[in-house]
Amino acid sequence: MAACTSGSPGAQVKPGGRSFTVAAAGDVLIHPELVEQAAKDAEKTGEGQAGLDFGPLMAGVKPVISKADLAICHMETPVGTPKGPFEGYPEFLVPPQILTTLKDVGYDTCSTASNHTYDHGLKAVKRTLDAMDKVGLGHTGSARTPQEAEQINIRDVNGVKVAHLSFSWESFLNPTPEKERWAFNRMSTDEIKKAEARARKKGAEVVILSVHWGLEHYNEPSLPQLELAERLTKETGIDLVIGHHSHVVQPIQKLNGKWVAYSLGNQVARHSSPTGLTEEGAIGWFEFRETADGWDVDARYRTTLVDIPPEVEAGDKAPEGAVEEHRVVDVQQVLDSPGDLSDDRLARYRLADDRTRGFLHNRGAPRGDGLEQLSLGK
Template identity: 80%
Template sequence: MLTAGCAPTPSESRTKPGGRTFTVAAAGDVLIHPELVEQAAKDAKRTGKGDAGLDFGPLMAGVQPVISKADMAICHMETPVGKPRGPFEGYPEFLVPPQILTSLKDIGYDTCSTASNHTFDHGLTGVRRTLDTMDRIGLGHAGSARTREEAEKITLREVKGVKVAHLSYSWESFLNPTPQKQGWAFNRISTAEIKKAEARARQQGADVVILSVHWGLEHYNEPSVPQLDLAERITEETGIDLVIGHHAHVVQPIQKLNGTWIAFSLGNQVARHSSPTGLTEEGAIGWFEFRETESGWDVAARYRTTLVDIPPEVEDDEELPEGAVEDLRLVDPRQLLDTPGDLNADRLARYRLALERTRGFLFNRGAPGGDGLAELSLKN
């Protein structure tokens, strides 16, 4: 069972008798740098699993207890995928192993946003291969399209008897802009287009509409002025029920704005930047409980901190320090602090730093007050 900390629950007077409820887990960027591919190759040799010599399962396993419990789990797939045996590419024009998509599905993700500034890194071929792979393994997607007709479709899922629409929009890449004739290949940020998409979703029976948006400035822990302006417009001019942000690669606040929760950036779900800053390894899973009321939906917001553990760099003839991280792993710092086993003091201090720093960034626009943002607790 997953429970919240001390946050208030929706008032009984507002709860609709027999009203529906469901939970949503959402996380930040899935950005597969070359070092993560190397780790997946090492893990495949150990496990004998995976495909074409790559197994991302051990890398991602640390968040499965949270992701798999949600009624609907949403990831953000930042980049196009290549063929199972490569070749693969890192920054600036990513092409990553399709095996990561299978691991995302295996740990419990149901659907992913795919609109980003890297969506068109390898043209329409990359877009098609990515969506074809997601379709084949049963992983939903929103934000990019193989045809003009597909671009007009709304991603709808039934979640515990509730029709949930998922929209996804991004800013355009200035390094590799999409040709005008293929401009439909992914959704660009536009308040007018978001409003039209929401209207189509409602016409198709959507009870709830969730928006994923790729926005903001990289490596800034505060939302930019354009982010704040767009958040105001969305929450004032639309009926969108939840906004999930990414692209900054670091954690930004979660705020209830005009009655709607905005997660400005949940940081990286998994990444290994060439120059790790500490902040780029820290992320958050947003956990949102929807409860039907007489007047609509009441949404309670929770979060769970994540961290990508990175082994220290040593020379070829050196051994890792005793107790050091040995492999790249996406971990749950709270779980490790609650059950530390034989982890050394340095590891535990790093996990405490991740918890405290993430909490500070998430709460930086006042959400823990009357709005009730709280850490998610896992209970057996």
């Protein structure tokens, strides 16, 4: 079934029709500072594995993520073994303990195709997917064998068969050898069409596509992004496109009757040179309702922010009221219940809220298409 334009003529919800919600967030990128935070938190909580607990870092988004019928993350990097060694940019190898936390906060499945998928070769690809299987996280975009590369991730969501696909451009730093080109899905309109056809043949009623594309640190989609989005929404039956890679928020737009989230920013990251924008992200929230002709989809969002403690010289104290730990924050929840937070902290959350709204709306989504902030009370 193809997506039906929300609010379009004839787009009437089917009596007794099925419905489900999808939450999708930005890149999960575990930099070394976040590993250090997980070690500090494990000392306090006594939980986690092998001295690392990512639970406190991610707890702020659990009320949103766990509320969705289907929650999709983007696991950008391969994982190592629980005790390390770990590596940051440019060839990531991160603790597998983050996968346990992603599952605990409510994620059901993750896209794994990115320019970092092959940072440590096929062995790390296999280790990552094995670890995801172990904790019960679905995955799509990379594969351990040529046979697995042909499989489609289809999940039953409230009685609806939903397929999740994942494609990416390839890293120029670590290109996959020709004999292992099946190890992850490279960006190609033709290959995406073939994957959608396989999904439909296997009974998928809704197809969601995650794409790793665009330019880093640009809040506007690039021309190739716009051109590919046009082709995908016009030439395929894909129902929803979720973008990653820029590490900053880009617009959510309805194009040819289908929602495209060009980039949801970072769900969690700690770049070596934080820009302010790289800490801001969005959880996209999409409500699918069955109609006589397909699916009517409404889009909402929830702003997130990664709190980063200020850097201070040894022996010095951070300013009173400053951030003390790395934490992923649900911005609206904090603004609704600020408690005794300092004026400076609240100003930072308001900036994130205002700026994210502006970037998300920058290609006209509010004008008749209904993109709004998600209220957890609804």
